[in-house]
Amino acid sequence: MLSKTFRVALVILAATALVMIARQGNAQQAYPTKSVQMVPAGSPGGGLDIHARAIEQALTVEKMLDKPFTVLHKGGGGGNLLTSYLVNQKGNGYVIGINSNRVLLNELMGTIEYGFMDVTPVVRLTTEYNCWAVRADSKYKTALDILADLKKDPTSVTFGVGTVPSNDQFNILLPSKQKGVDYGKVKIVAFDAGGDAMAKLLGGHVPVLSTGFSEAITQAEAGKVRILSVSAPSKLDRAPNVPCWKDLGIDVAIYHWRGIYGPPDMPKEAYDYWNKKFAAMVKTKTWKESLDKFELFDAFLTGDEFKKELAKDNETYRELLGAMGMLKKGKK
Amino acid sequence: MDTIPLIMNGFSQALTVPNILSALFGCFLGTVVGVLPGIGPSTTVALMIPISFAMNPATALIMMMGVYCGAMYGGAITSILINVPGEASSVMTAVDGYPLARQGRGGVAMVLCQVGSFIGGTLSIVGLMIVALPLAMFALEFGPAESFSVMFFALILAATLISESMLRGITALIMGLILASIGTDLQTGIGRLTMGVPELLDGIDNVVVIIGVFGVGEVLWYAVSTYGKAEATLERIGAGRWIPNREEWRSGWGPIFRGSLTGFLTGLLAAGSVLGSFLSYSFEKRLSKHPEQFGKGALEGMTACESANNASTGGALIPLLTLGIPHSGTTAVLLTVLTMYGLKPGPQLMIDQAPLMWTVIASLYIANVILIIMNLPAVGIFIRILDIPLKFLMPIILVFASVGAYSINTSLTDVVMVLLFGILGFFMRWSGFTPVALVLGMVLGERLEQSLRQALMISSDGALIFLTKPISLLFLLLTAAIVVVDLVTRKKGRVADDSEG
Numbered sequence: 001m002l003s004k005t006f007r008v009a010l011v012i013l014a015a016t017a018l019v020m021i022a023r024q025g026n027a028q029q030a031y032p033t034k035s036v037q038m039v040p041a042g043s044p045g046g047g048l049d050i051h052a053r054a055i056e057q058a059l060t061v062e063k064m065l066d067k068p069f070t071v072l073h074k075g076g077g078g079g080n081l082l083t084s085y086l087v088n089q090k091g092n093g094y095v096i097g098i099n100s101n102r103v104l105l106n107e108l109m110g111t112i113e114y115g116f117m118d119v120t121p122v123v124r125l126t127t128e129y130n131c132w133a134v135r136a137d138s139k140y141k142t143a144l145d146i147l148a149d150l151k152k153d154p155t156s157v158t159f160g161v162g163t164v165p166s167n168d169q170f171n172i173l174l175p176s177k178q179k180g181v182d183y184g185k186v187k188i189v190a191f192d193a194g195g196d197a198m199a200k201l202l203g204g205h206v207p208v209l210s211t212g213f214s215e216a217i218t219q220a221e222a223g224k225v226r227i228l229s230v231s232a233p234s235k236l237d238r239a240p241n242v243p244c245w246k247d248l249g250i251d252v253a254i255y256h257w258r259g260i261y262g263p264p265d266m267p268k269e270a271y272d273y274w275n276k277k278f279a280a281m282v283k284t285k286t287w288k289e290s291l292d293k294f295e296l297f298d299a300f301l302t303g304d305e306f307k308k309e310l311a312k313d314n315e316t317y318r319e320l321l322g323a324m325g326m327l328k329k330g331k332k
Numbered sequence: 333m334d335t336i337p338l339i340m341n342g343f344s345q346a347l348t349v350p351n352i353l354s355a356l357f358g359c360f361l362g363t364v365v366g367v368l369p370g371i372g373p374s375t376t377v378a379l380m381i382p383i384s385f386a387m388n389p390a391t392a393l394i395m396m397m398g399v400y401c402g403a404m405y406g407g408a409i410t411s412i413l414i415n416v417p418g419e420a421s422s423v424m425t426a427v428d429g430y431p432l433a434r435q436g437r438g439g440v441a442m443v444l445c446q447v448g449s450f451i452g453g454t455l456s457i458v459g460l461m462i463v464a465l466p467l468a469m470f471a472l473e474f475g476p477a478e479s480f481s482v483m484f485f486a487l488i489l490a491a492t493l494i495s496e497s498m499l500r501g502i503t504a505l506i507m508g509l510i511l512a513s514i515g516t517d518l519q520t521g522i523g524r525l526t527m528g529v530p531e532l533l534d535g536i537d538n539v540v541v542i543i544g545v546f547g548v549g550e551v552l553w554y555a556v557s558t559y560g561k562a563e564a565t566l567e568r569i570g571a572g573r574w575i576p577n578r579e580e581w582r583s584g585w586g587p588i589f590r591g592s593l594t595g596f597l598t599g600l601l602a603a604g605s606v607l608g609s610f611l612s613y614s615f616e617k618r619l620s621k622h623p624e625q626f627g628k629g630a631l632e633g634m635t636a637c638e639s640a641n642n643a644s645t646g647g648a649l650i651p652l653l654t655l656g657i658p659h660s661g662t663t664a665v666l667l668t669v670l671t672m673y674g675l676k677p678g679p680q681l682m683i684d685q686a687p688l689m690w691t692v693i694a695s696l697y698i699a700n701v702i703l704i705i706m707n708l709p710a711v712g713i714f715i716r717i718l719d720i721p722l723k724f725l726m727p728i729i730l731v732f733a734s735v736g737a738y739s740i741n742t743s744l745t746d747v748v749m750v751l752l753f754g755i756l757g758f759f760m761r762w763s764g765f766t767p768v769a770l771v772l773g774m775v776l777g778e779r780l781e782q783s784l785r786q787a788l789m790i791s792s793d794g795a796l797i798f799l800t801k802p803i804s805l806l807f808l809l810l811t812a813a814i815v816v817v818d819l820v821t822r823k824k825g826r827v828a829d830d831s832e833g
Binding site: 043044045046050053057073076077078080081084105109111112158164165187189191192195196198199200202203206218219221222224293294326 | 375377379381382385471472473474475476516518519520521522523530533534651655658667668671672674676677678679680741742743782786789790
């Protein structure tokens with residue numbers, strides 16, 4: 001039979017093994033064990049940087065932050081620098097990036113070989129909406145007047161936007177397409193981002209602007225411009241008299257969203273952790289206050305839903321960019 | 333609306349102890365940022381955003397205004413002392429400032445630049461207060477066609493002056509224009525001439541080119557030209573005197589006031605501080621009785637240029653404060669800051685937030701006073717740099733340039749590019765090409781091209797838009813007049829030269 005000492009040793013061994021297993025279980029629960037790098041695909045002060053700050057602030061104030069963030073800015077390359085950075089961090093659970101739909105657009109345009117399938121979409125967080133704005137003294141009273149003119153002659157109205165390709169641009173193309181306009185021919189002029197496009201509208205150099213709602217609303221409230229339509233799925237509280245596209249009988253809603261992306265092959269524990277964490281964060285008071293301040297809207301989607309939306313968006317963009325002749329060759 | 337009580341109230345708000353301390357800190361930080369090439373005022377203000385959460389809006393905005401003004405003061409110092417302009421708007425300062433330093437008049441140059449900065453900065457705030465609204469309305473008249481004509485005017489005006497040889501000047505200018513076209517095309521979103529380097533999608537930062545062709549180019553030129561020469565071992569520039577004499581003061585006043593006006597107006601036109609500095613330098617050279625000294629150490633062009641880039645701050649704030657429309661990098665970040673405080677920047681800002689806005693305007697005066705008090709004695713310290721023997725100073729410049737390049741985007745690609753542009757700068761010096769024309773083409777090129785294409789897309793009758801818009805037509809006629817005058821005087825000058833020879 002086994003000696004007493006041996007039996008004692010066996011018990012101790014078993015106990016140790018149990019403790020080890022238990023601790024390992026704990027370790028898996030305990031992601032993150034070190035600080036997480038948050039990488040906005042923009043420079044300090046820009047829209048994506050604001051998201052990083054708002055996330056950090058909400059999680060800190062609401063005492064939900066398990067490990068501190070380090071913030072690294074990867075502005076530039078139209079968001080491509082972030083995408084390549086994430087691709088190089090394959091399998092790393094301690095890096096998350098913040099970017100917009102440029103991840104899709106850049107691949108379609110051929111400025112980068114990686115698309116949204118080459119990184120891990122984690123969650124969609126916020127959205128802005130786009131709108132059509134005209135000067136207060138414009139002859140156009142509704143967006144339908146403009147679309148009617150475009151249908152007769154697609155070059156009859158010139159639009160100003162902040163940049164291309166962008167949701168500002170799709171906010172022109174999609175309604176035009178629905179109304180049977182030859183939308184590939186519509187004249188769209190890009191001005192420098194920021195206030196430049198608005199200055200050109202106020203100065204009467206372009207008749208219509210397709211721009212961010214938050215940029216137009218302060219001008220509208222001061223009586224300088226009129227907003228003809230907004231790309232939201234329903235009317236917005238701040239502008240109850242402005243119709244959305246659906247109110248005008250056009251089945252279009254455009255989300256100028258921002259989301260979180262992880263590196264390819266992001267560990268499941270990290271992916272699950274951030275899905276839960278952000279789902280809880282978007283319900284907090286601090287987060288909602290930040291959204292209000294920056295005229296942002298909640299557009300939370302879990303990773304799985306986000307991925308499905310991205311696949312849908314990708315097909316829409318492919319078609320629109322194709323019609324504009326902006327698609328990379330061989331992508332049709 | 334009676335503004336006098338608002339202004340008085342603004343000063344009394346701005347002159348509290350915490351606010352003055354925050355202005356002091358902002359001015360100091362701004363000067364440091366201005367001295368260091370690379371990181372600019374807009375990035376610095378953006379990096380201050382998290383700190384500013386802990387402050388009340390007035391204190392934070394005062395600090396940011398200090399940074400904005402301070403950065404413009406600091407830019408002159410490295411341009412003059414070591415030929416490294418930290419930003420495009422100081423390039424013309426280096427063109428004359430560095431030769432002045434080598435003649436032992438670096439201190440004088442710095443003092444005149446500081447005084448010019450102070451007067452330019454202050455006058456532009458007066459302008460901002462008195463004529464902000466009508467000027468903002470006037471600025472809206474500038475569409476793509478008008479912008480193109482103004483840029484074209486500036487380009488021709490500057491280009492016909494810069495080089496002794498027309499052919500070399502134009503070649504360098506075209507090289508600059510080509511460099512400007514690298515990157516994502518605004519109208520199509522497609523990358524041009526990027527050679528598959530993702531960093532190039534944003535184009536090459538002007539500062540990278542400037543630090544390279546000026547600073548690094550100078551270092552390489554020194555290294556090659558002194559190679560193997562024993563007498564060069566302990567050569568140094570020497571600080572020299574730094575108090576301007578009466579004649580130097582007298583030559584400064586005209587450029588300061590003309591430069592201030594040019595800078596203020598161009599700042600207003602969304603053209604930033606760059607256009608103003610090039611234009612005012614060109615004006616001074618044309619007005620001067622001794623234009624041949626420009627580029628070899630004339631005080632006038634340099635003083636005008638520094639006055640202009642400081643005066644652009646007041647002009648650039650006008651569209652932001654009166655219309656809620658930002659244009660230059662720093663005003664765009666300021667818009668974000670205002671939004672962050674829930675101030676809803678827009679056309680109503682000056683009305684809804686009048687007390688705060690007037691406090692900010694008052695703080696601009698205070699910042700300028702602090703800066704001149706802080707920087708004039710500092711000239712005496714900075715000038716000691718010139719006592720360092722060149723063989724030690726030159727490697728320091730190289731380090732300084734590399735660190736500056738890295739700080740722009742924290743990217744090693746920029747450091748490599750600075751060194752490549754340094755080699756280009758060296759060969760330009762060697763073959764008698766002027767780096768200024770290259771930089772001019774580069775900094776004006778992008779806006780020139782974009783406004784041309786925007787105008788043509790908007791126009792219903794093609795290129796006629798440039799002639800049917802009155803402001804545009806005016807600038808095109810001015811451009812034509814300058815070219816004609818230049819051709820005539822050049823011909824005369826050549827005849828005179830021939831007869832002398």
